Amino acid sequence: MKNFPHISLFEELNAIETPFYLYDMNLLNRTLNKAKEAADKRGYFIHYALKANNNNPLLIAIRERGFGVDCVSGNEVSKALEMGFSPDTIDFAGIGKTDEEIETALNAEIFSLNVESIEELEVIDEIAGKIGKIANVSLRINPNIDAHTHKNITTGLSENKFGLDLTMLPKLVDRLHAFKNVELKGLHFHVGSQILDLNVFKELAQKASQLNHYFYNQGFKFKHINMGGGLGVSYKNPSNESIVDFEAFFKVFEENLSLPQGMKVHFELGRALVAQSGILITKVVFVKKGLTKKFLILDGGMTDLIRPALYQAFHLTENISREEVSETYDVVGPICESTDCFGENLVLSTSYRGDLVAIYTTGAYGQVMSSKYNMRDKAKAYYVANGILYTEKDYVHAINAEKE
Numbered sequence: 343m344k345n346f347p348h349i350s351l352f353e354e355l356n357a358i359e360t361p362f363y364l365y366d367m368n369l370l371n372r373t374l375n376k377a378k379e380a381a382d383k384r385g386y387f388i389h390y391a392l393k394a395n396n397n398n399p400l401l402i403a404i405r406e407r408g409f410g411v412d413c414v415s416g417n418e419v420s421k422a423l424e425m426g427f428s429p430d431t432i433d434f435a436g437i438g439k440t441d442e443e444i445e446t447a448l449n450a451e452i453f454s455l456n457v458e459s460i461e462e463l464e465v466i467d468e469i470a471g472k473i474g475k476i477a478n479v480s481l482r483i484n485p486n487i488d489a490h491t492h493k494n495i496t497t498g499l500s501e502n503k504f505g506l507d508l509t510m511l512p513k514l515v516d517r518l519h520a521f522k523n524v525e526l527k528g529l530h531f532h533v534g535s536q537i538l539d540l541n542v543f544k545e546l547a548q549k550a551s552q553l554n555h556y557f558y559n560q561g562f563k564f565k566h567i568n569m570g571g572g573l574g575v576s577y578k579n580p581s582n583e584s585i586v587d588f589e590a591f592f593k594v595f596e597e598n599l600s601l602p603q604g605m606k607v608h609f610e611l612g613r614a615l616v617a618q619s620g621i622l623i624t625k626v627v628f629v630k631k632g633l634t635k636k637f638l639i640l641d642g643g644m645t646d647l648i649r650p651a652l653y654q655a656f657h658l659t660e661n662i663s664r665e666e667v668s669e670t671y672d673v674v675g676p677i678c679e680s681t682d683c684f685g686e687n688l689v690l691s692t693s694y695r696g697d698l699v700a701i702y703t704t705g706a707y708g709q710v711m712s713s714k715y716n717m718r719d720k721a722k723a724y725y726v727a728n729g730i731l732y733t734e735k736d737y738v739h740a741i742n743a744e745k746e
């Protein structure tokens with residue numbers, strides 16, 4: 343259990359019904375502080391990509407540091423507003439916004455609707471006209487950059503369902519002046535997720551600067567440029583690399599963006615802000631001997647954490663009930679699907695029925711992507727702060743009491 347930082351709480355954790363998510367609020371706060379410090383010193387603004395995790399304690403910490411929110415559905419916009427984020431810090435992306443979702447965003451007068459097609463722009467213009475609003479809009483351009491990440495989470499290559507293709511720009515520019523109820527505020531990019539190669543961001547910064555220049559020369563003087571999210575985290579080494587190098591990330595943009603004076607630079611980070619703060623805790627139900635393999639069958643499965651099944655994603659997995667590392671297992675969940683497997687040939691402590699197993703780096707795209715398939719109950723969330731274990735209600739109560 344080299345990586346488990348909350349072993350002093352073992353008895354309490356062992357008494358909770360598994361599987362459950364455990365969030366480290368001290369680590370979250372340190373991560374947010376580092377990100378903010380590196381962004382603030384360059385005048386950059388971060389919208390947290392709420393899709394990564396929408397639990398209230400995390401959103402409160404994010405709001406309190408003055409971050410905005412990046413949303414991808416009308417319900418996410420409503421959630422951000424409900425949690426007290428100021429409308430002028432909320433942006434809304436997504437290729438298939440419904441009329442109702444567009445209306446929700448327009449009525450709330452959010453910072454920007456990030457538009458992904460000419461067809462969408464036409465509808466936004468029409469709806470804004472109908473309800474007497476001027477829509478704040480940014481154009482999501484697909485810069486045709488290879489994000490060098492898993493093919494299922496890359497979004498910036500040509501003929502991707504996301505964004506406006508570069509070849510369409512002349513046609514787009516011709517049409518832009520015709521929209522009466524739209525104010526073009528900025529450009530938006532996002533090329534993929536879990537990007538570890540900073541050269542991808544260097545290429546993005548350079549291409550984005552050229553594209554902004556192209557629009558500038560056509561008379562479009564945008565107020566902001568949004569570089570999206572996508573910064574990756576270490577799934578292999580969560581305890582040694584618990585906080586992403588935000589300084590190095592923002593420096594790439596500082597060195598490679600070339601923009602007119604006064605233009606604001608925005609980001610939409612999700613995973614890098616919250617992934618390492620979450621751990622999925624699950625219990626060994628059976629240790630099953632196969633013909634040549636041993637299976638560790640857990641009570642947590644792909645309904646609780648779908649990333650391994652969906653993207654063949656690796657998450658470091660440890661038996662936290664025992665010390666010595668000595669056996670090789672295929673670690674699987676109980677769901678009736680062959681892809682319900684957290685990892686093959688993983689080396690863990692010799693494990694026994696009832697042991698607790700920690701699956702790390704699950705704060706982003708973990709709990710939010712859970713389902714009730716097989717009529718399973720959803721895993722609950724617990725929070726640790728300063729060595730104390732809380733339910734969500736108790737944690738929110740404690741931080742409110744602290745403020746009084």
Ligand SMILES: Cc1ncc(COP(=O)(O)O)c(C=O)c1O
Nearest residue numbers: 391532535571572610611612613
């Ligand atoms: C448009 C957009 N912005 C931001 C994000 C956040 O990405 P990440 O969690 O990789 O930072 C995503 C998800 O990939 C996205 O699609």
Ligand SMILES: N[C@@H](CCCC[NH3+])C(=O)O
Nearest residue numbers: 393495535536649706707
């Ligand atoms: N959900 C994905 C990333 C997609 C991000 C949204 N565009 C993951 O778990 O890695």
